[in-house]
Amino acid sequence: MISCTLAEVVAEMEAMYDPSWAESWDAVGLVCGDPDQSVRKVLFAVDPVAAVVDEALDWGADLLVTHHPLYLRGTTSVAATTFKGRVVHRLIRGGVALLTAHTNADVADPGVSDALARAIGLTSELRPLQPSADDPRRGLGRIGVLPAPMPLREFAVRAASGLPRTAGPPRVAGDLNRMVETVAVCGGSGDSLLGVASAAGADVFLTADLRHHPASEHMEAAAGPALIDAAHWATEWPWLADAARRLTSALAAGGITVEARVSDTVTDAWTATTTDLDPRAL
Numbered sequence: 001m002i003s004c005t006l007a008e009v010v011a012e013m014e015a016m017y018d019p020s021w022a023e024s025w026d027a028v029g030l031v032c033g034d035p036d037q038s039v040r041k042v043l044f045a046v047d048p049v050a051a052v053v054d055e056a057l058d059w060g061a062d063l064l065v066t067h068h069p070l071y072l073r074g075t076t077s078v079a080a081t082t083f084k085g086r087v088v089h090r091l092i093r094g095g096v097a098l099l100t101a102h103t104n105a106d107v108a109d110p111g112v113s114d115a116l117a118r119a120i121g122l123t124s125e126l127r128p129l130q131p132s133a134d135d136p137r138r139g140l141g142r143i144g145v146l147p148a149p150m151p152l153r154e155f156a157v158r159a160a161s162g163l164p165r166t167a168g169p170p171r172v173a174g175d176l177n178r179m180v181e182t183v184a185v186c187g188g189s190g191d192s193l194l195g196v197a198s199a200a201g202a203d204v205f206l207t208a209d210l211r212h213h214p215a216s217e218h219m220e221a222a223a224g225p226a227l228i229d230a231a232h233w234a235t236e237w238p239w240l241a242d243a244a245r246r247l248t249s250a251l252a253a254g255g256i257t258v259e260a261r262v263s264d265t266v267t268d269a270w271t272a273t274t275t276d277l278d279p280r281a282l
């Protein structure tokens, strides 16, 4: 088995998810790690949190690739006095590099929302909901059509079954008997695309982190798509397997073998709903 350097893995990741595609407010790329260190095992996860670091260290990963950045704003200290500093210390002590592919992975072709669309049953050609100005093949969100129209209630159940389980199930807004065929999706927080999904003629829009006022006003307007609000982590998790597969095959084409694993540790912020709690156990 020919191992490779971190620099070679980063170069392949950047070829798939060009850092220049990231939003100006974003922080993507290498967070820690020595470009000369060798990489044999790569763990993919959504969040760079303690439970994921545990998993990376237990497995003996050389590189942790996460979708969400560890540090998004300017920082002057990585002291282990904060949870973020402890993440940095534990990764460096364990010889694990950390790489972030965030909004550059969102707009890639294929990107985060392609994987989400496939996970919830879209098999058609997909196009970006909001195409990038410099290349319309890339962009935020995706829109496609189902193999056959079905009532919203059936689609919602099917979509939920394609997503990994989290504490709370997806929430639905709209007439459950409404027939849906054209489906828009956006991995992560997609409420900025509500208007775009309406204008694109979607029958239903699945995303995460929908808030009361935008959702309520959207539903009152009546003409737009039904809404499905899923857990943020669950909408981005399907991308991990796609990224892992693309990275390993790109490296394999150059004769390099790395072992990739997708973390199935649920790191969604919400860990329970009160319907799961037994009042007799209080």
Ligand SMILES: [Zn+2]
Residues within 6 Å of the ligand: 068, 187, 188, 189, 232, 236
């Ligand atoms: Zn996200």
